[in-house]
Amino acid sequence: MKITRGVAIAALLGIAACLTGCGTLGVKPWQRDLMAREDMRLDANGMDQALDEHLYFSKEASSGGRSFAGGGCGCN
Amino acid sequence: MQLKRPGAGLRAQLLAASCTLLGATAAHADDAIDPALVPTEPARSLDGALAYYHESDGRVTAIEPVISYRKSYGDDRALGLKLTFDSLSGGSPNGAIASTKAQTFATPSGKSLNAAPQTYTTASGQVISVAAPVYVVAPGQLPIDPNYHDQRLAASGSYELPLTRLVRTTLGGALSWEHDFVSTSLNGTIARDFNDKNTTLSAGVNGEFDVVKPIGGAPVPGSDYTLFEKTGNHSKHDANVVLGLTQVMTRRWLTSLSVSYDHLAGYLNDPYKIVSIVDAGGNVTGYLFEKRPETRDRRSAFLESRVALDHAMIAADGRYMTDDWGVRSQTLNLRLRLWDHDRDRYLEPSLRWYKQTAANFYAPWLLSSGPSYVEAASADSRLAPLHAFTVALKYAVKMDDGSVDDASEIAVRAQFYRQTQDHRTPGPGVLQTLDLYPGLKAVMLSVEYRTNL
Numbered sequence: 001m002k003i004t005r006g007v008a009i010a011a012l013l014g015i016a017a018c019l020t021g022c023g024t025l026g027v028k029p030w031q032r033d034l035m036a037r038e039d040m041r042l043d044a045n046g047m048d049q050a051l052d053e054h055l056y057f058s059k060e061a062s063s064g065g066r067s068f069a070g071g072g073c074g075c076n
Numbered sequence: 077m078q079l080k081r082p083g084a085g086l087r088a089q090l091l092a093a094s095c096t097l098l099g100a101t102a103a104h105a106d107d108a109i110d111p112a113l114v115p116t117e118p119a120r121s122l123d124g125a126l127a128y129y130h131e132s133d134g135r136v137t138a139i140e141p142v143i144s145y146r147k148s149y150g151d152d153r154a155l156g157l158k159l160t161f162d163s164l165s166g167g168s169p170n171g172a173i174a175s176t177k178a179q180t181f182a183t184p185s186g187k188s189l190n191a192a193p194q195t196y197t198t199a200s201g202q203v204i205s206v207a208a209p210v211y212v213v214a215p216g217q218l219p220i221d222p223n224y225h226d227q228r229l230a231a232s233g234s235y236e237l238p239l240t241r242l243v244r245t246t247l248g249g250a251l252s253w254e255h256d257f258v259s260t261s262l263n264g265t266i267a268r269d270f271n272d273k274n275t276t277l278s279a280g281v282n283g284e285f286d287v288v289k290p291i292g293g294a295p296v297p298g299s300d301y302t303l304f305e306k307t308g309n310h311s312k313h314d315a316n317v318v319l320g321l322t323q324v325m326t327r328r329w330l331t332s333l334s335v336s337y338d339h340l341a342g343y344l345n346d347p348y349k350i351v352s353i354v355d356a357g358g359n360v361t362g363y364l365f366e367k368r369p370e371t372r373d374r375r376s377a378f379l380e381s382r383v384a385l386d387h388a389m390i391a392a393d394g395r396y397m398t399d400d401w402g403v404r405s406q407t408l409n410l411r412l413r414l415w416d417h418d419r420d421r422y423l424e425p426s427l428r429w430y431k432q433t434a435a436n437f438y439a440p441w442l443l444s445s446g447p448s449y450v451e452a453a454s455a456d457s458r459l460a461p462l463h464a465f466t467v468a469l470k471y472a473v474k475m476d477d478g479s480v481d482d483a484s485e486i487a488v489r490a491q492f493y494r495q496t497q498d499h500r501t502p503g504p505g506v507l508q509t510l511d512l513y514p515g516l517k518a519v520m521l522s523v524e525y526r527t528n529l
Contacts, residue, residue: 026274026324034328034384038483039413042322042332042380045391047125047142047524048470048489052428054140054162055129055520059495061432061459062405065378065395068282068316069338072230072250074257075164076346076458 120147121483123526132517135220136166152238156248162228167220171349171455173441173503174218174510175360183209183223184291184348187304218514221348228254242269246280256347258287267320278320285313290347298367298450301350305365312342331381340372351455352441358505361444366454368437374399389413402436403459421473424489428466434499435459440512441503457513461498466491475527484527493518 027035038044049066057063058075122145129138144158170181180189186209193205213219234248245266252259265280288294293306316338323331345368353362380393395407411426437452438459468491475484497513 025326026271027327029272031327032324035324035330037384037389039389040330040382040384042330042382045411047123047144047526048522050142050160051125051127051140051520051522052466055493055518056430059458059493059516059518060405060430060462060464061399061401061403061435062374062376062395062397062407062430064316064318064336064338064374065376065397065407066334066380066393068261068263068280068318069314069336069374069376072232072252072259072261072284072286073228074226074254074259074286074288 119150120145120529121526122146122529123524125522125524127520127522129518129520131166133218133514134167134222135516136164136168136224138162138164152236152244154236156234156236158230158232160228160230162226162230164227165225167222168224168348169457170219170221171346171351171366172213172219172363173352173354173360173455173507173512174216175213175352176215176358176506176510177360178215179213179219179360180210181213181219181221181350182304183211183221185209186292189302216510226254226256228252230259239266242273243267256288256290258289260285261314265318274324276320276322278318278322280318280320282316282318283313284316285311286342287311288343288347294343294347295345295365297345297365298453299365301363301365310343312340312344314338314340328384329381330383331379333380334376334378336374336376336378338374340374341370344368344370344372346454346456349454349456351439351453353444354441354504354507355444356504358503358507364442364450364453366456367450367452368454369401369452372399372401387415387417387419389415401459402434403432405430405432419474420476421471424470424472426466426468426470426491428468429463430465431463431498432461434461440501441507443504457497457516460513462495463498464493464495466493468492472524485525487524489520489522489524491520493520 034040053063054073057073063069122143124143125141127140129136129140131137140160140162142158142160144156146154146156148154172179172181180191182189188208189210191208191210191212194208195203195205197203211222230250230252232248232250234246236244236246238244243266245264248263250259250261261282261284263280263282265278267276267278269276287309288311289309293308294310296305296307299305316336318334318336320332320334325331345366349366350363351366352360353364354360374397376395376397378393378395380391383390391411393409398404408429409426411424413422413424415422435454437454439453440455442450442453468489470487470489472485472487475486495516497515500513502508503510503512
């Protein structure tokens with residue numbers, strides 16, 4: 001339960017901090033040249049990540065985190 | 077009298093105006109265009125990969141072709157489809173512990189440990205003898221079912237749809253078929269941008285429903301292995317919620333945080349895993365089918381950062397996960413993409429470190445002198461305390477396909493995975509002479525090609 005509370009509090013603090021403080025972070029629209037690069041997309045390694053997730057799902061007790069945890073696989 | 081070619085003034089004025097406009101554009105080219113708002117994504121793209129996975133010591137070998145297709149409609153709507161096929165063969169540990177004596181096990185379809193050949197009489201009176209559905213494991217060897225083979229076909233799709241200028245949603249689903257397992261899932265995510273699109277908050281839900289239909293039937297959890305008490309099919313489901321926050325920190329730094337919770341319920345056992353029962357001398361006296369709790373609650377936090385350098389990209393992520401089975405895990409990933417000067421090829425080394433604690437009910441063996449009833453017990457090494465390393469290297473070449481970022485790419489990747497069990501409790505009696513925790517080594521090779529259509 002401590003962990004549940006901790007994760008929930010961290011999430012709430014993160015969201016609250018972002019909605020208030022994140023306004024000072026970031027860039028102007030014309031400064032997004034590097035963010036527009038293909039390797040800066042969070043899914044830039046999508047195929048590698050999918051293959052890796054399947055391997056780790058079948059060999060370890062943890063899965064997901066980056067996105068949904070379900071495996072759709074009977075291997076674990 | 078002033079002689080002047082008709083129209084010369086107009087052309088001059090137009091030329092001047094054009095120069096002014098061009099000059100203005102040239103002077104502010106970096107400032108005037110928001111690349112994030114330019115639809116650089118191709119209308120249609122195809123991404124295909126073929127992976128080969130091989131475990132040492134004659135264990136699992138797998139071939140996995142994957143193909144995915146994406147079509148964007150230019151108005152922030154996009155359709156994604158993906159098809160995956162797995163073919164696995166080789167040997168899979170059955171959970172039993174190594175012994176100083178030979179051990180006989182039934183294949184999943186077997187109903188007896190009798191190793192004598194089975195004879196049948198056909199309608200024409202011919203007597204046919206076939207090998208019994210059992211396998212024998214030599215003394216000192218980790219019990220592995222050598223006849224493991226499986227195929228899986230999985231299909232998934234997603235549809236991205238903008239609701240307003242700042243809010244978008246993604247709806248998706250997946251189907252997966254194996255001869256002993258069927259999985260269906262539906263998911264939806266909604267995301268909203270804030271702070272000039274520097275901040276994105278998202279919330280997603282996923283519901284998965286699985287049918288477990290093991291070969292030979294699903295064993296009664298915790299029952300005596302030699303009694304082959306098996307029932308029909310079972311089911312399990314997984315409800316998952318993920319909250320995400322993505323933040324552009326600086327011109328070069330992007331970070332993302334996700335927290336998730338998922339609740340699993342139903343038949344969560346591995347129907348092919350058993351637990352050895354040993355006496356104080358280390359002699360195996362019997363086996364039980366494993367028995368896991370019928371629910372599992374998992375929570376995780378995932379943090380990722382990407383940093384863009386002029387000719388490199390650094391990505392680092394970490395995950396902390398915990399569940400009510402007692403498993404706590406930490407994962408760290410580091411990926412470095414090194415571009416050549418012309419940005420038409422790159423080398424990408426990566427490292428991963430993973431560590432987990434054991435599930436409360438993990439037991440490599442049960443003592444025959446222990447309680448006759450166990451609430452839960454599993455010898456599945458995936459629930460053991462362990463750590464793992466992955467080292468990978470990828471090499472990719474971009475091809476000139478006429479798109480803004482030359483998205484066509486061919487890549488090869490090789491990775492090595494090593495898993496080692498922690499807290500290697502010595503076995504009782506004669507088992508102390510045996511390696512009870514051999515660990516796992518595996519290699520994966522993959523080739524990927526993606527292109528715009």
